[in-house]
Structure formats: C-alpha cells, structure tokens
Amino acid sequence: MNFTKCMVDIETLGTRPGDVILSIGACLFDVEKGIYKEFYKTISQDSSKAAGLRAQKSTIEWWTQQSPEARAMAFKGEHDLTAVLKEFATWLPPDALVYGNGANFDNALVAAAYRAVSLPLPWKFWNDRCYRTISAMHAKTKIERVGTYHNALDDAKTQALRLIHMAKESGLELR
Numbered sequence: 001m002n003f004t005k006c007m008v009d010i011e012t013l014g015t016r017p018g019d020v021i022l023s024i025g026a027c028l029f030d031v032e033k034g035i036y037k038e039f040y041k042t043i044s045q046d047s048s049k050a051a052g053l054r055a056q057k058s059t060i061e062w063w064t065q066q067s068p069e070a071r072a073m074a075f076k077g078e079h080d081l082t083a084v085l086k087e088f089a090t091w092l093p094p095d096a097l098v099y100g101n102g103a104n105f106d107n108a109l110v111a112a113a114y115r116a117v118s119l120p121l122p123w124k125f126w127n128d129r130c131y132r133t134i135s136a137m138h139a140k141t142k143i144e145r146v147g148t149y150h151n152a153l154d155d156a157k158t159q160a161l162r163l164i165h166m167a168k169e170s171g172l173e174l175r
Contacts, residue, residue, distance in 0.1 A: 003175050004093045005029050006123075007131065007160035008106050009152045011074040013045070013055035013063075015105065017112035020048040020055050021081070022074045024088060024110065025152030028096070029160040031167045031174065039091050040153040041084045042076035051081050051116040070150035082117045085110075089122035097175065099129040101159060129174075131159050138166040 006028050013020035021043055028037040045055075063071060092098075100106030107128050114121050143162045147154030167174055 002030075004096045005099065005160075005174055006092060006096045007099045007156045007163065008110065009101060009156035009159065010106050010109060011070075011150055011152050012059065012109060013048075014059045015056065017104075017108045018053055018116070019059070019109060019112075020045055020053045021109060021113055022048075022077070023152040024084060025154070025156040026088070026092070027153070027156050027160050028093070029164060031164050034164060035157055035160055037091075038153060038157070039088060041087065042073070042078045043081050043084050044077035044079065045075075046077075047079075047081040048113075051113070053081075053113065053116055066150050067148065069148045073148065073151045081113060082119070085114055085117060085119055089119065092122045094122070095127075096123050097127045097129050098123045099131045099159070099163065101135075101155070102132045103128075103130040105132075131163060134163065134166065134172070135159075138170065138172075141166045141169060 006026055008026040010024050011022040023042045026039040027035045029035045098107055111121050143165050146158040166172055
C-alpha cells in the first residue's frame with residue numbers, strides 16, 4: 001500500500017508542547033517521485049501567545065546565535081496561528097503519515113497548538129512518524145543540505161530527501 005508521506009518541521013520559541021510556533025514547513029514526498037508539494041507559513045508570536053502558547057528564555061537566547069537569514073525567516077510572523085493551522089489541515093491529505101524530527105518535538109508541538117486553538121488534529125495519531133529515530137539508524141547516510149538551517153521548509157525538505165535516500169539505500173519501506 002502506498003501511503004501519503006509528509007515531513008513537517010517547525011521553528012519555535014521552546015522545546016515543549018505548548019510553546020510558541022514561529023513557522024511551519026512541510027512537504028509531501030514519495031520515494032519514487034521525490035518532493036512534490038510544499039507548505040510554508042510564518043506565524044505571529046502575538047497570535048500564538050493569545051492562544052496560550054508560551055516562550056522559553058533559553059530558546060529565545062538560542063535564536064540570537066543563529067544566522068541572520070534563519071532569524072529573518074523565522075521571525076517574520078506574517079500569519080495568525082489559527083489561520084495557519086486551518087490552512088495546513090486543508091493542505092494535508094487526511095491519510096498522511098506525518099514525519100517529524102523527534103517523537104516528542106515537531107508533531108507533538110503542532111498537536112498542542114491545534115488543541116490550544118480548539119481545532120482537530122488533521123492526521124490520525126497512529127500516523128505519527130519519527131524521522132529522528134530512522135535517521136539515527138542510518139547515521140552514515142549523508143546528502144547535500146537544502147537552503148538555510150532553521151528555515152522550517154528547508155529543514156523539512158532536507159529531512160525528506162535524506163529519508164528518501166535512506167529508503168532507497170537500505171530497502172526501507174516507509175509506512
């Protein structure tokens with residue numbers, strides 16, 4: 001069976017569910033077709049805080065050490081959190097396997113944001129997937145980086161392309 005696969009990456013002001021999300025980047029991908037659809041939105045801190053999301057001082061300090069390009073993209077804050085989450089829910093196919101970089105990070109923080117604005121999660125909880133675990137099992141697999149580190153879309157695309165490469169290299173079936 002061929003499942004729709006989505007790689008999601010977020011930039012945040014914290015590392016815990018319930019922390020501010022600055023941007024969401026995602027791409028749909030297939031081992032044979034590669035990346036075939038993209039999503040990227042920056043989110044206003046004010047709309048995230050109005051929804052009850054919080055910021056961690058240590059993450060705010062961490063951002064001061066990142067590249068000017070990454071900070072400029074992450075802190076654009078162009079859109080309302082609820083509007084972005086609704087748009088993402090419309091963009092994401094309902095049967096998607098949603099890969100995040102860590103079992104307790106991207107997917108968990110996005111899920112907490114959906115709860116904060118009283119919207120249903122647009123994927124089935126059993127379709128959560130952990131890119132970080134697969135990546136650790138294939139640590140020697142390297143690919144060329146896409147774009148800017150800590151740009152949510154560039155990170156999602158890099159992770160998806162690396163996962164495709166790992167699947168082809170090892171015969172790993174992504175489901």
